[in-house]
Amino acid sequence: MKVEKVRIKSHTDNKKCRNASTGGVKSIWLLGDSGNTISGWAEDVSGMITSISGTGTFYKFELVKQSSSFTEAITVNTTSQSVVFEPTVVVNLPKLDQNLRNVFQQLVSQNSLFGIVLDNNNRYWSFAFANGGLVNSGSIETGTAYGDLNGINALTIVGGEPNASQQINVTTTLAAVMSGITVDSE
Numbered sequence: 001m002k003v004e005k006v007r008i009k010s011h012t013d014n015k016k017c018r019n020a021s022t023g024g025v026k027s028i029w030l031l032g033d034s035g036n037t038i039s040g041w042a043e044d045v046s047g048m049i050t051s052i053s054g055t056g057t058f059y060k061f062e063l064v065k066q067s068s069s070f071t072e073a074i075t076v077n078t079t080s081q082s083v084v085f086e087p088t089v090v091v092n093l094p095k096l097d098q099n100l101r102n103v104f105q106q107l108v109s110q111n112s113l114f115g116i117v118l119d120n121n122n123r124y125w126s127f128a129f130a131n132g133g134l135v136n137s138g139s140i141e142t143g144t145a146y147g148d149l150n151g152i153n154a155l156t157i158v159g160g161e162p163n164a165s166q167q168i169n170v171t172t173t174l175a176a177v178m179s180g181i182t183v184d185s186e
Helices: 098-108
Strands: 025-031 037-043 049-062 069-077 082-094 114-119 124-127 133-141 151-159 178-183
Touching: 025 069, 025 082, 098 133, 098 151
Parallel strands: 049 178
Antiparallel strands: 025 049, 025 114, 037 049, 069 082, 082 151, 114 124, 133 151
């Protein structure tokens, strides 16, 4: 086995100001259904995605402030020397009606979902681009008290990827990064 030396750069800029990073997710775009897929993407020298190709339509979900999250766990198996990145998106979608119920049904039935997450720092992130993700939990709820969520609660989409999620370089619009894929409701 060949071992290459990798120089790890210090990341000290993150301590220079208090408002450098805000948690949470603004929006997500999901691509799914039979025949809709990510066929490839190009990266710049830093590893940032500069273009995405495939088929289908990315549908946008605008999220309520401080209601949804994007995390990525790392699982290492020292015996097999494998590393798996597990991106997870958890969303809450209010205002239950037949259309929202239909969205829930369609998302749950997908064999592969590919996603893009826009965080509260206006950074776009790839989600499950290599292997796709699956809905593994969530519920439709009416709530009990007047202030409770009436809608989809904790819809969780999980992937298993060979590499960590990558930032997407969006300089104008998300649609400008796509080739063969439509971006709905940008």
